[in-house]
Amino acid sequence: MGVVYVPLLARDMGATRSQVALIVAAYQGAALLANIVFGRWADFGDRKKFVVAGLALTALAVGAHSVAGSLGSLVAVRAATGFCWGIFPAALVAYYYDRTGKLGRFSGFGSLGWGIGSVVAGIVAASWLFPVAGAVVAVAMVVALVGLSPQRVRLDQKFLDTRVLRRNWHLYLSFYLRHTGAFSIWAIFPLFISDLGASRFWVGAIFALNPLSQVVFMNLLERFRSRTLVRVGLVLSAVVFAGYALVPNHWWLIPVQVALALSWAYLYLGAMKRLMERNPERSTAAGMFQSLFGLSAVSGALLAGLTGRFGYPAVVLVAAGLALCGTVVFMFAPDERAG
Numbered sequence: 130m131g132v133v134y135v136p137l138l139a140r141d142m143g144a145t146r147s148q149v150a151l152i153v154a155a156y157q158g159a160a161l162l163a164n165i166v167f168g169r170w171a172d173f174g175d176r177k178k179f180v181v182a183g184l185a186l187t188a189l190a191v192g193a194h195s196v197a198g199s200l201g202s203l204v205a206v207r208a209a210t211g212f213c214w215g216i217f218p219a220a221l222v223a224y225y226y227d228r229t230g231k232l233g234r235f236s237g238f239g240s241l242g243w244g245i246g247s248v249v250a251g252i253v254a255a256s257w258l259f260p261v262a263g264a265v266v267a268v269a270m271v272v273a274l275v276g277l278s279p280q281r282v283r284l285d286q287k288f289l290d291t292r293v294l295r296r297n298w299h300l301y302l303s304f305y306l307r308h309t310g311a312f313s314i315w316a317i318f319p320l321f322i323s324d325l326g327a328s329r330f331w332v333g334a335i336f337a338l339n340p341l342s343q344v345v346f347m348n349l350l351e352r353f354r355s356r357t358l359v360r361v362g363l364v365l366s367a368v369v370f371a372g373y374a375l376v377p378n379h380w381w382l383i384p385v386q387v388a389l390a391l392s393w394a395y396l397y398l399g400a401m402k403r404l405m406e407r408n409p410e411r412s413t414a415a416g417m418f419q420s421l422f423g424l425s426a427v428s429g430a431l432l433a434g435l436t437g438r439f440g441y442p443a444v445v446l447v448a449a450g451l452a453l454c455g456t457v458v459f460m461f462a463p464d465e466r467a468g
Contacts, residue, residue, distance in 0.1 A: 130246040130262040131191055134255070135207065142200050150430055155204050156211035157423035163215025164423070168416010169288065171220035176280045176412065177273070180224065183217025184270035190214075192263030195256075211423070219416035224280050226405040233351030236398055240343035240390075247337050284410055293413050297404060299462035300359070303455035304400055305421050305428075307366050310448030312429020313436060314370065321441050327379035335382050342390030350398055355406060358399025359459060365392035367452035373445040 135156075139149050171179045190210040197203040225235045246262075253261050286292075294301070314321075322332045350358060369389045376382055400418065408414040436444045 130250045130253070130258060130265070131194065131210070132246075134250050134258050135194075135203075138194070138255075139200065139203060142203065144200055148200060152200075152204055152207050153430065154427055155208040157426045159208045159211035160215040161211075161420040161423035163212045164219060164416045164419040166416075167216045168219030168419065169410075169413045171223065171412035171416070172282055172284050172410050173288065174281065174283075176220040176224045176282065177277045178279075179220035180217045180273045180277060181270060183213060183215075183220070184266055184273055186213035186216065188263045188266040188270055191266055192260055194259035215419070218419050219412045222401065222415040223405070223411035224277065226411060227280060231351055232401050232405065233347050233349075233398060236394075236401065237344045237347035240340040240347060240394075244337050244340035244344070247333065247340070282412075286410070290410075293408055293410050293417060296408065297414060297417070299458055299464065300400060300403060301417060301421060302462075303359075303363060303459035304396070304418070305425050306455035306458065307363055307396065307452045308421060308425035309428040309432060310370060310451035311366070312426045313433040313444055314373065314429075314448050316430050316433035317437055317441065317444060321373070322379055322382065324441075325376065325379040325382065327382075331379055335379065335386055338383065338386040339390045339393070342387050343394050346391050346394035347398055350394055353399075355399045355403035358395045359403060360399075360456070362392050362394075362396025362399055363452055363456040363459060365395060367449045367456065368392075370445050370449035370452055374442040 135152065136149050139152050144152070167179060167183070187210065190206065190213045193206050193209070194203070197206045222232070222235070226232060229235075249261075250258060318336075319332055322335055327335065365388070369385060369392050372385050372388070373382075376385060401415070404414040404418055405411050432447070433444060436447045
């Protein structure tokens, strides 16, 4: 809910495009740092505590958006929100996998949250959006506090250790390349949809179709091997990105968005399964993976600034090329196993 509305709030405060980019970068940069630090830290303590504390602090940070009266305070609040948010995702993923050995349903519910949040953001009055969003996160904190059991872990390693990065660098790099291309598309996607003739309602509906379709696909793909899932996800991403260059109107975006959801379900589920299966440092591995979202968001925005000068086809075709590069890296790079 918050992510959808923040750019509009910044624009209402008089922010230029570069200032909006700074606000996004503040959030993503803080989240990147927190995911790495707390993802590692959660492998040396009680993962439940990281989940509860992260959600509690995020609820406060999201609610604080309501009192941000200037661009400077909005930048500070967004940075605080990104940092607080980065405390808990890696611990939560590792917690769930250690309890169940599965990730499909868990990932599907995450996508469902994105889809519902996108819709609700367009319904709730602007003055109530951040208090409501903060309250939703607070409810999640209460659920975690009451419903999760302690899960204490203690790695027999130094806190500063590079073996997770050495073991998984090719997966991280392939995902980063693909997702940089994806974020370059999302930077101009609302304009792209609108220029194809979509009304404001259909812009939102086409956006929501992607995460809502993921809910179905995440649950169906659990049984496949992780390496196969990642390979198919990367190749299908390249095809879908290139497909955006061929759509004649916004109606054709509907099947393309469903195909995009399938490609993301393959890639995200496969990557997370592979990291959980191959690494005893599960929270550390998940934290590094989550940090890539922030890094690729910044890279993608910069890339869109370059390729966007040549029109929408250039943006999506370069993104497709990056996804193909990621495929090559994943399939042919040396693969170091846990030992």
